[in-house]
Amino acid sequence: xxxxxxxPKHLVRGEGQKAKLYCxxxxxxxxxxxxxxVLKNEFKFLISFQNxxxxxxxxMPKERFSAKCLPNSPxxxxxxxxxxxxxxxxxxxxxxxxxxxxxxFGSGTRLTVx
Amino acid sequence: QKEVEQNSGPLSVPEGAIASLNCTxxxxxxxxxxxxxxxxxxxxxxxxxxxxxxxxxxGRFTAQLNKASQYVSLLIRDSQPSDSATYLCAVxxxxxxxxxxxxxxxKLTVNP
Numbered sequence: 001x002x003x004x005x006x007x008p009k010h011l012v013r014g015e016g017q018k019a020k021l022y023c024x025x026x027x028x029x030x031x032x033x034x035x036x037x038v039l040k041n042e043f044k045f046l047i048s049f050q051n052x053x054x055x056x057x058x059x060m061p062k063e064r065f066s067a068k069c070l071p072n073s074p075x076x077x078x079x080x081x082x083x084x085x086x087x088x089x090x091x092x093x094x095x096x097x098x099x100x101x102x103x104x105f106g107s108g109t110r111l112t113v114x
Numbered sequence: 115q116k117e118v119e120q121n122s123g124p125l126s127v128p129e130g131a132i133a134s135l136n137c138t139x140x141x142x143x144x145x146x147x148x149x150x151x152x153x154x155x156x157x158x159x160x161x162x163x164x165x166x167x168x169x170x171x172x173g174r175f176t177a178q179l180n181k182a183s184q185y186v187s188l189l190i191r192d193s194q195p196s197d198s199a200t201y202l203c204a205v206x207x208x209x210x211x212x213x214x215x216x217x218x219x220x221k222l223t224v225n226p
Binding site: 035042055095101105107 | 146148150156157158159160163202204206211212213214215216218
């Protein structure tokens with residue numbers, strides 16, 4: 001499709017529960033990026049993939065966060081044992097050529113940890 | 115020093131005026147520069163990108179880049195109330211990573 005599809009739109013989890021977010025990139029886009037937006041505007045890079053390979057994971061909190069992009073499946077971002085500070089909007093973006101021409105963002109998943 | 119800095123605003127301009135949004139970046143080797151618009155509760159939308167020093171115009175929008183000063187700006191001519199949004203500056207830094215580093219955004223309000 002021509003849009004980056006993220007599901008679910010909203011997710012509520014109790015502290016300590018697992019959260020799993022999904023992202024289907026635009027067809028033909030080989031790069032996928034995950035960002036976390038907290039405090040309204042601050043975008044934090046988490047991880048990027050080139051096809052199914054991790055490209056850059058320098059932003060991932062390694063202990064509780066993991067992500068995958070498997071062939072013929074949506075990409076996923078999983079948070080084990082959620083904490084209150086994980087409450088944020090998680091955006092996925094895709095691009096055909098890396099960062100050179102910018103990316104197209106999905107509509108985001110709002111995660112609320114209570 | 116933060117990698118990408120923007121004045122958080124809010125910036126308020128009357129309808130029809132020119133809105134000027136500014137951004138500075140710390141990595142002198144940065145290659146590509148982007149302006150995204152984000153309406154409240156929505157995802158960022160790419161409106162302009164620029165690679166070379168100078169001006170780049172697209173309709174009512176002009177992006178300006180000065181690599182020597184590590185400065186990039188966005189001018190919006192004939193501002194409309196529908197331009198009211200947060201404008202995010204993003205920079206693709208050197209080093210092989212394809213990630214964009216975002217500023218915190220400038221909130222623009224265009225008053226009718």
